[in-house]
Amino acid sequence: MQEIAWQLSLVLMTLVAFGFGFVAINSGVRVEDYTPLQKRGYRIRSKLFWTLVAVLGPAMIYTLLDLPYGASRAGNQAGPAQVVEATGHQWRWELSRDRVVKDQPVEFRVTSADINHGFGIYDADMHLVAQTQAMPGYTNTIRHTFTADGTYRILCMEYCGIAHHNMMSEIKVGSL
Numbered sequence: 001m002q003e004i005a006w007q008l009s010l011v012l013m014t015l016v017a018f019g020f021g022f023v024a025i026n027s028g029v030r031v032e033d034y035t036p037l038q039k040r041g042y043r044i045r046s047k048l049f050w051t052l053v054a055v056l057g058p059a060m061i062y063t064l065l066d067l068p069y070g071a072s073r074a075g076n077q078a079g080p081a082q083v084v085e086a087t088g089h090q091w092r093w094e095l096s097r098d099r100v101v102k103d104q105p106v107e108f109r110v111t112s113a114d115i116n117h118g119f120g121i122y123d124a125d126m127h128l129v130a131q132t133q134a135m136p137g138y139t140n141t142i143r144h145t146f147t148a149d150g151t152y153r154i155l156c157m158e159y160c161g162i163a164h165h166n167m168m169s170e171i172k173v174g175s176l
């Protein structure tokens with residue numbers, strides 16, 4: 001996914017660069033009567049506007065269907081959850097348990113004892129599987145169902161000071 005986003009960004013950046021180049025090269029050209037040009041520009045703009053409405057309108061509705069996330073996402077199913085209380089400190093994670101069972105929802109209740117941290121759960125391949133923010137005075141809840149055994153890492157995802165990179169913990173996922 002990140003790979004696709006990166007390549008798409010490259011393509012778009014190249015297009016924008018060509019656009020700038022085109023304008024720069026043609027900036028010396030003088031046109032006396034701008035009216036036809038202006039009309040053409042307005043026509044293109046209207047077409048572009050309605051194209052965007054036609055494309056982005058349905059896209060917006062489609063993405064909003066998922067809200068609220070907790071209700072519909074896979075892995076967020078209702079049912080008794082294994083609760084993990086997680087508190088961020090400069091610079092460590094305090095977890096109420098470090099072992100959970102797979103194929104059963106886990107509810108992470110995430111907060112912070114000092115400043116904002118980012119609570120990110122990574123699998124063995126260092127792919128992010130779930131994340132939320134750890135905020136002082138507030139508890140963010142995420143539900144995740146681990147479908148594979150293994151040792152997962154919890155990393156801080158928000159710069160929080162000199163030892164931010166050391167803010168790591170582990171949670172083991174296994175069978176009963």
Ligand code: CUA
Nearest residue numbers: 117156158160
């Ligand atoms: Cu806590 Cu970065």
